[in-house]
Amino acid sequence: xxxTYYSPSHEYVSVDGGIATIGITTYAQSQLGDIVFVELPExxxxxxxxxxxxxVESVKAASEVYTPVTxxxxxxxxxxxxxxxxxxxxxENSGWFFKQTIINEDELTKLMDRAQYDAFVKENR
Numbered sequence: 001x002x003x004t005y006y007s008p009s010h011e012y013v014s015v016d017g018g019i020a021t022i023g024i025t026t027y028a029q030s031q032l033g034d035i036v037f038v039e040l041p042e043x044x045x046x047x048x049x050x051x052x053x054x055x056v057e058s059v060k061a062a063s064e065v066y067t068p069v070t071x072x073x074x075x076x077x078x079x080x081x082x083x084x085x086x087x088x089x090x091x092e093n094s095g096w097f098f099k100q101t102i103i104n105e106d107e108l109t110k111l112m113d114r115a116q117y118d119a120f121v122k123e124n125r
Contacts (some may be wrong), residue, residue, distance in 0.1 A: 004092075005108055006117035007068040012092055013111060015102065020069055023077075023096040024056065024087065027121050032058040035087040040076040040098050047071060047100070049107050054097050056087065069107045071100035 002016040010028035014021040029035065037057040047053050047067040054065035076098045080086050087095035102108075112120060 005068065005111035005113065006120075007066070007111055008120065009066050009068075011065060011068050013068045013108070014096075015108065018102050018105075019074065019099055020071060020102050021096045021099050022053070022065075022067060024065060024091050025117070026091050028063075029087060029091040029095075032056065032063060033060040034058055035084045038080055038084050038087065038097065040081060041073045043073050043075060045073045047073070049104075049110075056084075065097060067100065068111055069100070070103045072103070073098050073100045075099040 002014050004012055004014045006012050006025060010025045011022055012025050024032075035056055035058045039055040041047070041053050047070065049068060049070045051067050052064045053067040056063050056065055077086075077096050080095060080097065089095065
């Protein structure tokens with residue numbers, strides 16, 4: 001069963017069987033505007049929670065994407081590299097950035113569920 005968590009820096013983490021799928025939230029995409037370029041981490045690269053893992057460029061700005069959990073990259077979304085517009089059209093599904101193994105599942109407790117994230121966005125607008 002997949003469970004999704006959200007970070008204060010507007011990344012989501014969908015967890016399924018110890019694998020985290022990470023990308024930017026719909027809110028983050030709306031703030032960035034049309035995404036025109038993404039740079040994703042190579043497979044096998046390890047990250048600690050909070051590390052810069054990817055870069056996204058939009059018509060408005062360039063922004064870092066941080067990994068919300070410690071792990072090792074197992075896959076990057078090659079389709080997204082070829083077509084960054086996927087992150088505009090469907091950021092929380094087909095516009096995912098990369099997948100990684102989760103080394104410390106306790107880190108998930110530091111993230112928000114959907115209701116908490118929605119309240120966080122509302123409070124911080």
